[in-house]
Amino acid sequence: MTRDFDLGPVDRIPPGEGRTFDLGSVRVAVFRTRSGSVHATQADCPHRAGPLADGLVGDGCVVCPLHGYKYDLATGDPLGHACGPIAVHVVSITSDGRVMLSLD
Amino acid sequence: MTERRKLVVVGNGMAGARFVEELVARGGRDAWDVTLFGDEPYGNYNRILLSSVLAGTHQPTDIFLNPLRWYTDNGVTLRAGLRVRGIDRRARVVHAGNGVMERYDALVLATGSVPFVPPLERLRLDDGAFREGAFVFRTLDDTEAMMRYAGRSKKAVIIGGGLLGLEAARGLLAMGLEVHVVHLMKHLMEVQLDPAAGRMLERLLKGMGMHVHLARATCGVIGEERVQGLLFADGLTLDSDMLVIAAGIRPNVQLAVDAGIEVERGIVVGDDLATSDANVFALGECAQHRGVTYGLVAPLWEQARVLAERLAGRAPDATYVGSRVSTKLKVAGVDLAVMGDREATAPDDEEVTYSEPARGVYKKLVVRGGKLAGAILLGDASSAPALLQAFDRDRPLSDDRSELLFPQSAHGSQTSAADQPDDAQICNCNGVSKGAIVAAVRGGCRSLKTLCDRTRAGTGCGSCKRDVGAILEAVAGDAASEDPSVHYYVPGVPLAKPELVRAIRERGLKSVSAVFRDLADGKEDPASKPGLASLLKTIWRADYEDERDARFINDRVHANIQRDATFSVVPRIYGGVTSPAQLRKIADVAERHGARMVKITGGQRIDLLGIPKERLPQVWRELGMPSGHAYSKAFRTCKTCVGTDFCRYGVGDSTGLGIAIEKRYQGLEAPAKLKLATAGCPRNCSEATTKDVGAVAIEGGRWEIYVGGGAGSRVRKGDLLCVVGSHEEVLRMMGRFMQHYRENARYGERTYDFVERFGIEKLRRLLVDDEEGIAARLDVDVQAAVDAYVDPWTEADAPKTAEQFTDAIDARGAQAAE
Ligand code: SRM
Ligand SMILES: Cc1cc2nc3c(=O)[nH]c(=O)nc-3n(C[C@H](O)[C@H](O)[C@H](O)COP(=O)(O)OP(=O)(O)OC[C@H]3O[C@@H](n4cnc5c(N)ncnc54)[C@H](O)[C@@H]3O)c2cc1C
Ligand code: SF4
Numbered sequence: 031m032t033r034d035f036d037l038g039p040v041d042r043i044p045p046g047e048g049r050t051f052d053l054g055s056v057r058v059a060v061f062r063t064r065s066g067s068v069h070a071t072q073a074d075c076p077h078r079a080g081p082l083a084d085g086l087v088g089d090g091c092v093v094c095p096l097h098g099y100k101y102d103l104a105t106g107d108p109l110g111h112a113c114g115p116i117a118v119h120v121v122s123i124t125s126d127g128r129v130m131l132s133l134d
Numbered sequence: 135m136t137e138r139r140k141l142v143v144v145g146n147g148m149a150g151a152r153f154v155e156e157l158v159a160r161g162g163r164d165a166w167d168v169t170l171f172g173d174e175p176y177g178n179y180n181r182i183l184l185s186s187v188l189a190g191t192h193q194p195t196d197i198f199l200n201p202l203r204w205y206t207d208n209g210v211t212l213r214a215g216l217r218v219r220g221i222d223r224r225a226r227v228v229h230a231g232n233g234v235m236e237r238y239d240a241l242v243l244a245t246g247s248v249p250f251v252p253p254l255e256r257l258r259l260d261d262g263a264f265r266e267g268a269f270v271f272r273t274l275d276d277t278e279a280m281m282r283y284a285g286r287s288k289k290a291v292i293i294g295g296g297l298l299g300l301e302a303a304r305g306l307l308a309m310g311l312e313v314h315v316v317h318l319m320k321h322l323m324e325v326q327l328d329p330a331a332g333r334m335l336e337r338l339l340k341g342m343g344m345h346v347h348l349a350r351a352t353c354g355v356i357g358e359e360r361v362q363g364l365l366f367a368d369g370l371t372l373d374s375d376m377l378v379i380a381a382g383i384r385p386n387v388q389l390a391v392d393a394g395i396e397v398e399r400g401i402v403v404g405d406d407l408a409t410s411d412a413n414v415f416a417l418g419e420c421a422q423h424r425g426v427t428y429g430l431v432a433p434l435w436e437q438a439r440v441l442a443e444r445l446a447g448r449a450p451d452a453t454y455v456g457s458r459v460s461t462k463l464k465v466a467g468v469d470l471a472v473m474g475d476r477e478a479t480a481p482d483d484e485e486v487t488y489s490e491p492a493r494g495v496y497k498k499l500v501v502r503g504g505k506l507a508g509a510i511l512l513g514d515a516s517s518a519p520a521l522l523q524a525f526d527r528d529r530p531l532s533d534d535r536s537e538l539l540f541p542q543s544a545h546g547s548q549t550s551a552a553d554q555p556d557d558a559q560i561c562n563c564n565g566v567s568k569g570a571i572v573a574a575v576r577g578g579c580r581s582l583k584t585l586c587d588r589t590r591a592g593t594g595c596g597s598c599k600r601d602v603g604a605i606l607e608a609v610a611g612d613a614a615s616e617d618p619s620v621h622y623y624v625p626g627v628p629l630a631k632p633e634l635v636r637a638i639r640e641r642g643l644k645s646v647s648a649v650f651r652d653l654a655d656g657k658e659d660p661a662s663k664p665g666l667a668s669l670l671k672t673i674w675r676a677d678y679e680d681e682r683d684a685r686f687i688n689d690r691v692h693a694n695i696q697r698d699a700t701f702s703v704v705p706r707i708y709g710g711v712t713s714p715a716q717l718r719k720i721a722d723v724a725e726r727h728g729a730r731m732v733k734i735t736g737g738q739r740i741d742l743l744g745i746p747k748e749r750l751p752q753v754w755r756e757l758g759m760p761s762g763h764a765y766s767k768a769f770r771t772c773k774t775c776v777g778t779d780f781c782r783y784g785v786g787d788s789t790g791l792g793i794a795i796e797k798r799y800q801g802l803e804a805p806a807k808l809k810l811a812t813a814g815c816p817r818n819c820s821e822a823t824t825k826d827v828g829a830v831a832i833e834g835g836r837w838e839i840y841v842g843g844g845a846g847s848r849v850r851k852g853d854l855l856c857v858v859g860s861h862e863e864v865l866r867m868m869g870r871f872m873q874h875y876r877e878n879a880r881y882g883e884r885t886y887d888f889v890e891r892f893g894i895e896k897l898r899r900l901l902v903d904d905e906e907g908i909a910a911r912l913d914v915d916v917q918a919a920v921d922a923y924v925d926p927w928t929e930a931d932a933p934k935t936a937e938q939f940t941d942a943i944d945a946r947g948a949q950a951a952e
């Protein structure tokens with residue numbers, strides 16, 4: 031069953047950055063790219079639990095801040111290494127600028 | 135066209151993958167459909183570098199050799215993560231897990247070795263698995279498991295004082311564990327070393343803090359749930375949180391045995407590398423050739439080449455006649471080259487030894503019939519290249535043996551790689567000759583990276599990279615610098631620094647996203663962002679449009695991220711001079727916020743570690759001290775000594791000067807970090823000559839200014855830039871140099887590389903003699919940067935972005951109603 035979450039105004043995430051959201055049972059990282067799209071992934075890097083939301087974002091990927099592993103934000107696929115893939119979640123922005131997340 | 139035949143390779147390790155590469159390079163795909171089975175769930179990686187992964191100098195991502203794409207691009211079917219379980223030689227079929235089977239016309243076994251695990255009581259659980267805390271060291275998975283466990287351990291025992299055991303020991307030592315090496319023999323590395331060299335190595339290792347127990351037989355493991363110690367045959371015990379077994383390797387032959395192929399110690403092969411079944415071949419550590427099994431990579435490169443020649447049909451008669459084993463290694467960071475015999479064996483053999491315990495240098499030659507029969511070179515790699523060649527080519531030696539041991543002494547002459555003959559072997563890991571490197575440069579490789587990728591030189595232990603660079607420079611000359619990609623300032627924008635700076639100025643690009651938009655087709659390479667941000671800040675100063683997403687996390691929250699996602703806080707303590715009141719305040723803050731460790735740093739200040747992100751603003755507020763910038767590519771510290779105020783030798787006020795320097799240049803952004811020091815006399819207690827910029831007081835009220843020094847990953851003594859007569863002049867010259875460095879260095883290039891690249895004479899002409907008339911402009915520009923400085927910790931009360939210091943936004947009540 032999918033559960034929907036209203037994560038509040040998109041302005042909570044600065045353009046080009048990510049933020050971790052604590053949903054109680056689980057934590058997710060939500061990213062807002064400079065082109066305006068949003069992506070959601072698992073919060074911790076599968077390598078050694080680096081905080082992915084603190085990573086550098088660009089060209090559709092995030093680079094984990096701890097050891098530089100790179101993941102595709104849309105698919106969760108590892109890029110150039112064999113760790114992961116990371117879980118990705120469905121996320122969108124409503125017309126009034128709120129971030130809506132669905133978890134399976 | 136004839137039907138392509140089917141070639142199956144078992145083992146995607148160093149030998150199997152290399153063989154397939156060699157086969158593809160020889161057009162072997164025209165004749166064969168290739169399927170490669172690998173038990174490990176990856177593309178192939180450089181097993182040698184597992185030691186470096188453990189030692190923390192390489193990331194696992196750095197050691198992969200071929201990405202998965204390489205296999206598809208070259209039409210090779212890789213079945214990674216699949217173990218071959220049986221061979222049906224009559225039907226010519228291999229069976230792998232999950233019912234997968236594959237028919238073959240020719241089969242290559244490259245199954246490597248398995249760690250030898252001595253029978254220790256209580257090592258294994260009932261299901262045969264190791265008790266928690268026990269490890270072997272063979273694969274990437276082993277390495278990562280070991281590192282994870284070491285993170286929560288204090289003390290480790292390694293069984294085995296051979297190459298592998300000592301590499302494991304060094305890695306664990308680097309991770310901060312107390313490390314004990316337990317070895318069955320009377321000296322370390324007895325396979326490669328004689329007793330004297332073994333003892334010398336032992337001394338060096340003990341000097342690093344390792345504990346070594348020789349002639350010790352282990353008989354069992356202590357501990358219920360997990361390993362808690364070891365029991366020795368003599369009844370003694372040693373407690374420990376973890377155990378690494380590195381007691382040797384055994385060829386991995388089970389598959390061959392089960393299939394009825396002839397096996398002795400290894401899978402027996404002839405000079406054609408065929409086994410007792412003419413359709414089945416073997417190479418690498420699993421193979422036994424002329425009675426010998428090998429445990430190093432160099433021989434298996436030769437085997438891979440020969441087998442590829444044969445199967446690709448290039449030279450169907452090529453033969454492998456065995457390898458003379460010589461190797462250059464780093465054992466726990468100590469240089470070691472060994473070749474041939476380690477001791478005299480015949481009565482007329484001559485042994486030449488040199489031993490210098492204080493420096494940890496030991497050299498020994500075994501000479502037979504005027505030729506080199508063996509050598510051990512420990513702690514000094516300088517004589518290794520010439521001796522390795524004499525050994526490999528079996529050349530007669532010079533009568534003056536000292537010339538061989540001391541190539542730099544009066545009679546000998548140190549040959550640079552560029553001066554060596556074409557057949558000289560440059561990369562001893564991958565067996566690449568100078569000729570092959572020269573040919574690749576002539577064939578268009580212009581950067582060190584493409585050259586290494588193409589020839590494989592430098593991709594083993596990496597110790598020959600400098601030589602490869604020297605050859606590149608000698609052959610390509612200016613052309614080497616004409617290849618633009620080597621000189622891009624950041625990987626994601628195809629421009630060298632001067633052109634990039636010009637384009638940014640001309641187009642008025644003030645933000646990182648504007649640079650991507652205008653100069654990189656809108657493609658925002660994340661790895662290039664921090665470099666661009668640093669450059670734009672240097673160019674535009676206050677007019678720079680600061681986009682926070684372009685910064686690395688450390689520079690977004692002004693603290694250094696730790697392995698557990700907490701941060702460290704290092705407040706600025708000018709010149710390392712503090713006061714009781716300041717110390718008391720730091721102590722209070724540390725206590726209130728539960729700093730997990732309080733540490734005196736190597737930069738003469740204090741580090742509060744383990745602070746959660748959301749507490750950073752409060753910690754800064756309470757400290758009331760400016761940021762020490764211990765996290766950024768910027769001016770960090772100026773270490774000082776006690777100088778004229780206290781020290782009986784001091785001839786200059788190094789403390790006062792250092793404080794003035796730090797107050798003036800604190801936080802100045804640069805392509806890489808800047809660490810400075812001032813010393814009150816040439817005794818140099820603050821290590822000013824190995825700093826990015828250092829000032830040393832000399833008699834007569836004068837100061838020597840050194841630039842380009844460093845004692846980090848590279849050790850380099852700084853070059854003397856000039857001697858000046860006052861604190862003001864020191865401040866000015868230092869600023870001038872730093873501004874020039876800021877404008878001209880590549881991103882991440884420390885001054886020790888920059889000064890070497892630029893040349894100290896040229897720097898003196900530019901900065902001291904002012905030949906091009908830029909000095910005044912540099913002084914003005916650095917002053918402007920100083921004036922623009924704002925302490926980033928003031929963001930405690932004026933955050934720059936939403937939720938800047940939030941660890942995780944609380945969204946526990948956010949679930950939408952159904
Ligand atoms: C805290 C400290 C060790 C200590 O406990 O003493 C330290 C800690 C770190 N050093 Fe260091 N270095 C510290 C003094 C040094 C020194 C000695 C010195 O500054 O006089 C050196 C050798 C001098 C030099 O840099 O030339 C040093 C050479 C390095 C290097 C190698 C740099 C190089 O290019 O050669 C790195 C790696 C890097 O920067 O890429 C490094 C990187 C690091 C990092 C930042 C690693 C990281 O990225 O997380 C460590 C941060 C730990 C943390 O979270 O706080 N640290 N590091 C020292 C802080 C000094 C300070 O007060 O600012
Ligand atoms: C930590 C470490 C450091 C080292 N340092 C050095 C050094 O500095 N210099 C040096 O010269 N040598 C060094 N060596 C030795 C060197 O790595 C080996 O000689 C080399 O890897 C042997 O290559 P190989 O292909 O024969 O075996 P491997 O590289 O072990 O490859 C064998 C592969 O076959 C796979 N395999 C086995 N059985 C099956 C099956 N049934 N089905 C499918 N796949 C299978 C295995 O999973 C493995 O990936 C080091 C080794 C280690 C472990
Ligand atoms: S450098 Fe000179 S002045 Fe400074 S502490 Fe050492 S001896 Fe004293």
Ligand code: FES
Binds near residue numbers: 075078094095097098
């Ligand atoms: S924790 Fe993410 S790369 Fe290591």
